[in-house]
Amino acid sequence: MTRFAPDIDRWLNTLGAWALAVLWVLPLAYAVWTAVHPAAYEARFDLFAPLTADNFAKAWNAAPFSRYFLNTFILVTGILACQLVLCTLAAFAFARFRFPGRSALFALVLLQLLVMPDILIVENYRTMRQLGLVDTITAIALPYVASGFAIFLLRQTFMTIPRELDEAARVEGSSYLGLLWRIYIPLAKPTYLAFGLVSVSHHWNNFLWPLIVTNSVNTRPVTVGLSVFSAVDSGIEWATINAATLMTSGPLLIAFLLFQRQFVQSFMRAGIK
Structure with a gap:
């Protein structure tokens, strides 16, 4: 009985992982x-249903998604660049320099992780x-140009x-x-690669703060633009709305699939589980 216990635990863990994967994949x-x-097939499954890209074209033309994507690109790259510069310097100081109040200052950095934005x-x-x-x-980027999580992660690596x-x-010399x-x-x-993925995905998907601080198309990121598109164009088929959703989330999903190995390995090296 004892000999088979590890196998049972492994099988239960595997079944649990598959159950969570199915729940995530179905939507x-x-x-x-x-x-x-086509929209006629959104409520029924037909293996021989015709494929079409019209839903993506309709969604792209129904809202200024090109502007939304440009705003989002500027936002996430600007935040990431500032975070990498500021947090690298801070993490290097905490890891290698000894100065009065270092522990207290680092405790304040960790305290930031406990505060909900x-x-x-x-x-x-x-x-x-x-x-x-x-x-x-x-205004969207300024509250996030420094990151306690990045300082902690880089400090652990530098040490x-x-x-x-x-x-x-x-x-x-x-x-x-x-x-x-x-x-x-x-x-x-x-x-850096792991934190870059975390930072880009977080600020790409950030919704509440950009919604509050922006009012016009010229400054809205893609998440806010998608919500406005879905609310205003409530008469559009679900096929079009889902196409717009895939356009906004697709880049992040592709990036994670390409760099998932480096993403996991970096956190393992930093001692974070």
């Missing part, structure tokens, strides 16, 4: 089915209004790098910035 499969077939929406909106930034892409490399580089650029950043590439 996606329905969205794909309705998006690539939605709690700060009112104060953030007041700040953006006082700065005159309401209804701008800058695994042997200090002997620091000493060797310093003997060769390298500055701290040169040490960071030539040694630490190249060795932390998997971590």
